[in-house]
Amino acid sequence: MATLQASTLWNSSSATAAAGGSTTRRKTINAALNFPKIHKTNLSLSLPILRTRRFMEEIEFGSGYTTKTSDPSEKKPADPLVVAKLYAILEAVADRAEMHSNVCEQRNNWNSLLLTSVNGLILAAATMAGISAAGPALPALKLSSTLLYLSATGMLVVMNKIQPSQLAEEQRNAARLFRNLHSQIQTTLSAGHPTNGDVSEAMQRVLALDKAYPLPLLGAMLEKFPAAVAPAVWWPDQPRRQPTQIRGTGNDWNGELEEDMREVIKVMKIKDREDYLRLGKKALKLNKALAISGPVLTGLAAVGASLAGPSASWAAAVVGVAAGALAAVVNTLQHGGQVGMVFEMYRSNAGFFKLVQDSIDSNIEEKDLQRRENGELFEMKVALKLGRSLSELKDLAAKSRSLQNNEEIDEFASKLF
Known part of the structure; x- marks a missing residue:
């Protein structure tokens, strides 16, 4: 729009130049005074849009943050079956924690x-x-x-x-560890896209806790007077799954x-x-x-x-x-x-x-x-x-x-x- 107005003023000033030098000089001065005003108004409207677009690009591609795709439509949604499995494990873990708390009080x-x-x-x-x-x-x-x-x-x-006092301490530890696992599964669900690896890891941790702190007394009770004292182990021996990279190439x-x-x-x-x-x-x-x-x-x-x-x-x-x-x-x-x-x-x-x-x-x-x-x-x-x-x-x-x-x-x- 500024270009059209400027060209119109230039043509009018050129046409008037044939009629007289003073008129040409006066309209040329007017065009020179009006042109910066029109150009400044258009730039003031377009600069916020350019800045916003550049800011959004910096957020999306990030300085230091790694993003695999710039198109949100290309991001795969969470698998509903994986989410359902994690919620099933979450319910079982909550039940285990309550069970161990009750048994701890009983013992x-x-x-x-x-x-x-x-x-x-x-x-x-x-x-x-x-x-x-x-x-x-x-x-x-x-x-x-x-x-x-x-x-x-x-x-x-x-x-x-x-x-009995040792049995109560075992169940007290088990209840605390199951509550900790419950919080970690909730974090996995709320943080983003859970995978089958998360499901497998949660299952193995539940089974490892069941083995480390059994509920029954007959046949499954831990040895109360072991020949050698060893640290308690309540986590599975498994290869680590690939964690999410947060930032930086290293x-x-x-x-x-x-x-x-x-x-x-x-x-x-x-x-x-x-x-x-x-x-x-x-x-x-x-x-x-x-x-x-x-x-x-x-x-x-x-x-x-x-x-x-x-x-x-x-x-x-x-x-x-x-x-x-x-x-x-x-x-x-x-x-x-x-x-x-x-x-x-x-x-x-x-x-x-x-x-x-x-x-x-x-x-x-x-x-x-x-x-x-x-x-x-x-x-x-x-x-x-x-x-x-x-x-x-x-x-x-x-x-x-x-x-x-x-x-x-x-x-x-x-x-x-």
């Missing part, structure tokens, strides 16, 4: 009720044994005391075998980050994981000693109670009363102090550090950078799991790197527990 009640019942039986039997030894011969008291001690012995054997991995992650693994293996395994061994030894001592003491008390009486020796009466009292103390220390739960807690903590180590190893050993998890995001996840900031994580790696061969770092990798 925690077992521990409290059995502890109170067994101690009540032992103290009642000790009282009867003392009365029968001090007073006249009462066969009923001797028989009652002996039967109570034998009943307490049988209940202690069963209680020490199943370890996926934010470099030599410095790899070296930092190796140093973090070294600290976790030397300090954190070994410390919890050492504490787990001590808790296991203590639990074994208490589990054997309780039934042995109640058995001795039953023998002493059966022999107690005015005509019998005082040694039998002392055994009947003192052994029963010691058995109550041992039972309270073992199950009231929940030594089995403490052992399971140490074992699970060691498993947590093994999981972090396996996660770091699986990324570092992958040669193709594009198949790794994004380096910046992965570093942040490791820092959060260890209760550290990014700067603290780097300081830990630098401190470990500066040590000599025979030196050992004086701090733990984790600040959480």
Whole structure:
């Protein structure tokens, strides 16, 4: 439009030039004054459109962000069958979490009720044994005391075998891990386009958790007194699926980050994981000693109670009363102090550090950078799991790197527990 107006003014000025020089000069000046005004108005209307279009192109193609296609119609929608499968797994995981929470509460009640019942039986039997030894011969008291001690012995054997406090801790951990898996599946569904790989991974993790923390007692219960203490393992041993690249051609991995992650693994293996395994061994030894001592003491008390009486020796009466009292103390220390739960807690903590180590190893050993998890995001996840900031994580790696061969770092990798 500006071109047409300018040409019209130029033609009119040319035609008038034949009539007189002054008129030509005046209209030529008018054209020169009007032309910039028209041109400026048209540019002011078109510049926002050009800027908006350029801004949208920068968002779509991005400076640093990778986009496979610029046409939104070419993006494949999520497979409805895959989404339906993930929702089915999500429902099963939610049900599992609720189930383990209920079983945890039930087995925690077992521990409290059995502890109170067994101690009540032992103290009642000790009282009867003392009365029968001090007073006249009462066969009923001797028989009652002996039967109570034998009943307490049988209940202690069963209680020490199943370890209710340890069972409750197992189910508590399982409920927490199933809730964590539930949140991760929800994130996968809300983040974008789930694939069959997501479905397979979720299925394997559910089955691995079922195997690591079984619900039934008979035939599937975990060994409460293992020969060797090993970290708990609740994740599947499978090849990593290809993660989504976030930005950058190197996926934010470099030599410095790899070296930092190796140093973090070294600290976790030397300090954190070994410390919890050492504490787990001590808790296991203590639990074994208490589990054997309780039934042995109640058995001795039953023998002493059966022999107690005015005509019998005082040694039998002392055994009947003192052994029963010691058995109550041992039972309270073992199950009231929940030594089995403490052992399971140490074992699970060691498993947590093994999981972090396996996660770091699986990324570092992958040669193709594009198949790794994004380096910046992965570093942040490791820092959060260890209760550290990014700067603290780097300081830990630098401190470990500066040590000599025979030196050992004086701090733990984790600040959480």
